[in-house]
Amino acid sequence: MQLTLNDFQLRDEIYFPKNSELLANAPTKGLWENEAKRWERVGYGEILDGHGYPWDELPVGKHFDSILDLGCGYGRHYFYMSKYREITWNKYYGFDIAENMLRRFLRLRQEDNFLPSAEFSLFCIPPKF
Numbered sequence: 001m002q003l004t005l006n007d008f009q010l011r012d013e014i015y016f017p018k019n020s021e022l023l024a025n026a027p028t029k030g031l032w033e034n035e036a037k038r039w040e041r042v043g044y045g046e047i048l049d050g051h052g053y054p055w056d057e058l059p060v061g062k063h064f065d066s067i068l069d070l071g072c073g074y075g076r077h078y079f080y081m082s083k084y085r086e087i088t089w090n091k092y093y094g095f096d097i098a099e100n101m102l103r104r105f106l107r108l109r110q111e112d113n114f115l116p117s118a119e120f121s122l123f124c125i126p127p128k129f
């Protein structure tokens with residue numbers, strides 16, 4: 001399956017496929033939407049306390065043109081990179097199958113937007129993207 005930006009429409013700050021069947025028929029979609037509800041109970045502080053692999057492998061103080069975050073969830077890498085590794089970027093693209101995860105990401109980002117001038121786009125994608 002090859003998709004382009006023309007295959008998506010923006011709805012409440014998230015890009016969704018215009019052909020909604022692509023997402024509705026995804027076999028693992030329900031699983032991850034439920035998982036996202038469970039993760040709602042995980043606090044923002046707790047998720048950033050964990051260290052070790054893979055967090056320690058991330059560079060410190062680097063700048064990137066584009067970040068592509070596949071299975072971004074609610075943005076743990078996004079927040080960790082900017083807050084604890086001083087990583088910056090021009091464009092961030094987060095992809096996830098679960099809308100709940102992405103909605104939580106948007107809420108957390110309203111509280112902590114470390115790079116307000118950087119481009120930021122979230123995509124709710126079907127599997128085999």
Ligand SMILES: C[S@@+](CC[C@H](N)C(=O)[O-])C[C@H]1O[C@@H](n2cnc3c(N)ncnc32)[C@H](O)[C@@H]1O
Nearest residue numbers: 032071072073076095096097098101126127128
């Ligand atoms: C274990 S979580 C990790 C989330 C995030 N990277 C983190 O470290 O917190 C896996 C993520 O991948 C997403 N996911 C699972 N299958 C997917 C698929 N086929 N396409 C896109 N995202 C998917 C889930 O919704 C979930 O947010």
